[in-house]
Amino acid sequence: MNNDSGDEAVWQTALDWLMREHEETLSDADREALHAWLAASSQHRRVFREAEQLWLLTGMVPRSDERR
Amino acid sequence: MDVHPWSAELEDIFVNQRPRLRCVAARVLGNTDQADDVLQDAYLKISEATTLFEMKQPISYVSLVVRNLAIDRCRRSAFESTLFAKEEEGDNASCASHSPEVIAIDRQSLAQVVDALDELPERTRRAFELYRSGSHTQREVAQLLGVSTTSVNFMIRDALTYCRQSLRGTSLPGR
Numbered sequence: 001m002n003n004d005s006g007d008e009a010v011w012q013t014a015l016d017w018l019m020r021e022h023e024e025t026l027s028d029a030d031r032e033a034l035h036a037w038l039a040a041s042s043q044h045r046r047v048f049r050e051a052e053q054l055w056l057l058t059g060m061v062p063r064s065d066e067r068r
Numbered sequence: 069m070d071v072h073p074w075s076a077e078l079e080d081i082f083v084n085q086r087p088r089l090r091c092v093a094a095r096v097l098g099n100t101d102q103a104d105d106v107l108q109d110a111y112l113k114i115s116e117a118t119t120l121f122e123m124k125q126p127i128s129y130v131s132l133v134v135r136n137l138a139i140d141r142c143r144r145s146a147f148e149s150t151l152f153a154k155e156e157e158g159d160n161a162s163c164a165s166h167s168p169e170v171i172a173i174d175r176q177s178l179a180q181v182v183d184a185l186d187e188l189p190e191r192t193r194r195a196f197e198l199y200r201s202g203s204h205t206q207r208e209v210a211q212l213l214g215v216s217t218t219s220v221n222f223m224i225r226d227a228l229t230y231c232r233q234s235l236r237g238t239s240l241p242g243r
Contacts, residue, residue, distance in 0.1 A: 011232070015225055023144055023205060046170065052140070053171035054231055057181045059136030060173075062111065062129050063197050064186075068122035 005039055007013040022055075077126050085127060094232050096138035104139060110134045111223050116175040120182060138139050171235055184234035186229055194226035208233050 017034055020026065026034065038045050082089070086107070093103040110133050123129045171177055185193055191213060198209045199220070206224070210217040 004092070007119075011229070012225065014242065015228060017080060017099070018228075019221075019224065020200075022202070049170045050232065051228070052144070054171060054181070054228060054235070056136065056140045056199055057171065057177055058196075060117065060178055061182050061185060062121060062123055062132075062171070063201065063212050064193070066124055066129065068124050 007043075007047065010047045011051070013037070014044075016021045018051050018055055044048065074126050075115070076121060078111075078114060078118060078130070081127055081130050082107070089131065092131050092134045093138045093180050098137060098144060102141065103138075104133060106138045110137050111138070113173065120175065120179055139160055177235060180235050184231040185227065187234075190231060191215075192223040192227055195223040199224050218238075 017037070020030065038048060076129045089110075090100065093106040094100045097103060097106070105234055108222070110130065114130060114133055160166045172230055190194070195209050195215075198204045198212060199206060204212070207217050210220045213220070
């Protein structure tokens with residue numbers, strides 16, 4: 001169930017949602033779709049959580065040209 | 069104790085620029101209720117990170133982190149209830165409890181992400197930085213770098229996937 005190709009597909013879907021959330025305020029329909037995707041499996045939730053955490057970490061990295 | 073040069077600057081920023089930082093958080097949150105929580109969180113996280121890099125302009129870095137933490141909080145609040153409700157229902161409970169811990173937001177993870185981003189091909193890193201900063205769409209990043217929007221989309225995925233692999237202690241095949 002947690003094979004690499006399956007995980008990779010879930011990861012890419014998580015990144016799709018992450019980028020959409022970054023770019024725009026999700027519509028109610030999108031929000032529902034994301035909810036449904038998260039509700040569908042604990043793997044989806046875990047991987048999405050991982051993507052969110054990583055996204056937050058990258059938001060704490062200063063741009064290379066801003067470091068002294 | 070290892071006191072880093074800008075640890076002192078950091079104290080100063082959080083004390084003297086507090087109103088400005090609260091505004092940054094409140095603008096994202098839409099209210100001031102949670103702004104202090106976000107500031108506290110930002111202070112703790114940045115204090116841990118001070119030895120990882122030196123900043124040219126600590127105030128812009130602090131503002132950036134406050135803003136990103138506030139955004140994260142907003143996004144999460146929309147889904148937290150769904151997520152917790154599901155886990156409590158026991159949906160795949162055994163699977164969830166045995167899953168590896170999600171990435172911790174701590175100094176060690178941040179150091180690994182900094183290193184991973186530094187290891188990326190220059191253009192991939194640049195594309196990711198421009199996108200992550202929030203001031204450019206994928207299309208704009210593509211125009212700035214003279215590549216296709218599709219390439220930019222792949223570069224962003226590559227950057228995040230590489231960081232993920234790096235945090236898991238495995239390297240990406242072919243890199």
